[in-house]
Amino acid sequence: MHSKSSEFSVVPQGPRSCQEKAFTDHYQVLKDIDHGAYGQVILARHLRTGAKVAVKVLPRSMWENLVHSEILAMKTLNHPNVIQLFQVIETHKQIYIVMEYMVGGSLFDLVPPGGMQEKEARRLFKQITSAVCYCHKMHILHGDLKPENIVLGARGNIRIIDFGFSVMFKPGKKLTQFGGALDYLAPECVRKEVLEGPPVDSWSLGIILYFMLTGQRPFKAASKELRRKILDPKLKFPWQVSAKAKRLIKKILTVDPRARLSAEEILVDPWLNQGEEKLPFHDVPLPNLSDPTVLTMLFDMGYDPYSTWVSLSQRKFDEVMASYLIIQQQISQGAGCMKPLGRRVAPRPCPRDPSIFPALPQRRASEPAIHTFPLPCEHHWPQEAKESGQKSFRRASVPAIRLRFLHEKPPTPRVASQHHSVSEAPQPCPSIAASHVSQDATAVHPRGHRKGWKWVRQRIAACLHRLCCCTPSCDGENEAPTPGEQKPARFTNRVVPT
Template identity: 35%
Template sequence: MDAPAATPIGSADFKQPPPSNYAPYHSSQPAQFGTPFSKPGSSGFPTAAAAKPPTGVVKVGFYEVEGTIGRGNFAVVKAAKHRVTRTDVAIKIVDKRRLDEENLTKVYREIEVLKKIRHPNIIKLYQVMETSNMIYLVTEYAPQGEIFDLIAKQGRLSENDAREKFWQIISAVDYLHKHNIVHRDLKAENLLLDSSFHIRLADFGFSNYYDKNDTLKTFCGSPPYAAPEVFEGKEYNGPEIDIWSLGVVLYVLVCGVLPFEGANLQLLRDRVLSGRIRIPFFMSSDCENLIRRMLTVDPTKRPTIEQIKKHRWMQIEELGSRFLFDPETAQVEQQEHQQQILKLMQSLGLDMARIKKSLQDEAYDNFHAIYLLLLERLKASNGAAVMEHRARRRQSDAPVATPKNRPPLNMLRDHSTFQTTDCITNIPAPHQYAHSDYGENSSTLSRQSTIGTIGSIDEGVEADINGSSQSRAAHPSPHNSSPSIPSSNPTSCPAALHALLTAMVLTTPAMSIPSSTPVPQENN
């Protein structure tokens, strides 16, 4: 059963206190293209942002923490390295003491969703640890950062490059929808890039299960990517709002700017509800047709994922066979690697019975994490030649110049309506906004603007359609303390372990598993 319907977004009586990170953008001069910018509204997921080195070696479980790479309202993300496999990971640390019951429920739902999905274009979950005050989510690390960073640095993508990226995004969203999961926060900031510049969809904090015979009522997501029915406060089934967001994403990839802009939330709402977008001269007619179909105001007339995959623009270069995910093939490949990894883990002195039970129960504990990390390393080593070839090809592509009459994407991060948070500011009186030529008087995009920092809309939490989502741990009242990290003491690595890991292309010195290392309690 869903939560009560919330007030339509942008309505006159929509009044909420400003978020704690409210910071109006006061500069009257637009930043130049490629200018470094701050991240006041970071979603708190793995990116390649510069991390400050810690003053000393900090450990959480079997991970050496290396620095902060992201922050959110209730979480901080640390870059880390597994002490056994020496694999780079990201650890999202959630302070439960700062969460109310609804937000804690969302964290547990996010964990539940991540445990159930395994797709090459979706960030992988490796381990979940929990203490009385903290939750630690160990995930895949995306070293190339957000796709936004790529666009902000190099400009808009060519349609060929955009098509390749969009196929990967479509493959991930198609996988989610086939598992009755709706993401609800698709945007450029949640599209990360791995070492080979492949897409990794992240941030499942607003995701939920959906039923085609039922509706959802929680209005969440980033306003510039939100569908008209979200702004109007209507109930929705689920996939159709992801389709709309995909249309906005494709527009951003090809044009380098957002299709819908506004000096405040009310203006943005009006433009989204109008459904009118500006098409630049360099966009092909096929690409325009696909974007317009996805950005159809009537949700019943938007294309399905299958229709998008069959669209003329998507069929150019026949990329579908490269990026469409086949779960049966993936299962066969995993079974082929499983015996090698189990033998390796057994040779490390690990209890085979505990390993198999961990995998069978999908415990996402230390045993499960080591298995998954070794699996990824083995798969990566087998496909290294192909990955290097694709990376060289991408690096050789010349960046596409942004036309002079196009507004840059340099301030996209700081735009007030491009954030992820759990509340929305009240809407101040709109200032003058010019509806003129495409580019010169268009507003630049950033994480901050005259209306301050706003995040992804989130007006509550609904229960799962297939069952209620209850918090599994009591938590004290919120406070402002920073998340703490428990430490543990490693032991030295035996020579046999080092030789075995080196044989699997794990060239960095590895650590053995201590027989009795204090770690946070596992969250199964």
């Protein structure tokens, strides 16, 4: 069994500790906020969203075990009165814990010398107790509750910060280690006894409430004398503290941890609930990570949809999830709190996007976007036309007219395949059909260019006669054409309906 105290010598890290590329690629350092034995707290700006964040920089080698317990606790918790974790960046030298930035200062600076008004103290203490009760329901012991670790936001609500001495506990199992400032340690911690987790935080809540109402701590003395006063507490209250508040503090600051009020019992105390409703913050679900509005903004910033889905579903607390949580928080605070985007990344162009590729028609900014992907109701071109490589097609509203040609002599396989494709392709009218035949015949006729056109003209005339009138069949069906001469095609005495 051993103890850990938060009263260590200060080890400032200096500005160079925040110049690693893994951090500066996403954040801009603005100024230092605080230095301590644990490391350094700085104010930074998120480059993608422009939001200000607080970053806790810890040396990896010295505090690796403590940092991992702190990160685990912050990843588990989601409560309106617990600091919001955005991102965790780990390098070989440093660990960066990126959190929301609270502009109101700490509770220690907020309490005046004579104490706060009971109404305001009751409002803030209810939020503190609600957050501690939630932590205990999630089996997390904060371990270092004090006014310096309670900060105030812009809207007057508090956040509990600094989970560096937090411990994951199991109900009914005793703890063998503890930490925190001596002024706020429970008697069982001073005696270095095997202890349970939640009563330790409850004792700290009693000290905090006394400080809020009086402006001073209940036990003040040197280290040895202070331990004696904690083990045998004799509380003295100023005249302005009400009787109900005194009774609540005495029930909390009980030496026996089994008789001490828990955080859940404190929340139902009459003094804490007079004239106000209870806060329904006991069971808070995890944040919604599938908000379509936030996802749309992420995709517009250039984030890959699949990588975004993996990051949010696995709760990686990386750059993607940090951007999501920051945007979600800005939206919840109102449109006036939205910051201009920083380093904007243009999305990758799509081959079907008419606004990027000049081969497609451009649209004006005032015109609505045109869908370039095929819709189910759209007509598709015939497969034969696609395979033949023709550039002009018939409209879907024009009926197809089939043209049949009777050849005097069986053509070669190449010519036959081409004639078949021409005869099978749907044609809109004789003129279009003739143009298609001319294109096809010119490409496949074995004769020269001049003789090929003569053959084309004869075919066009034959097609027109075939469609428009009845022509008796001619003699000489078995005669073969002489070289360089093309005989007209033979027709039957049948009328083809148009």
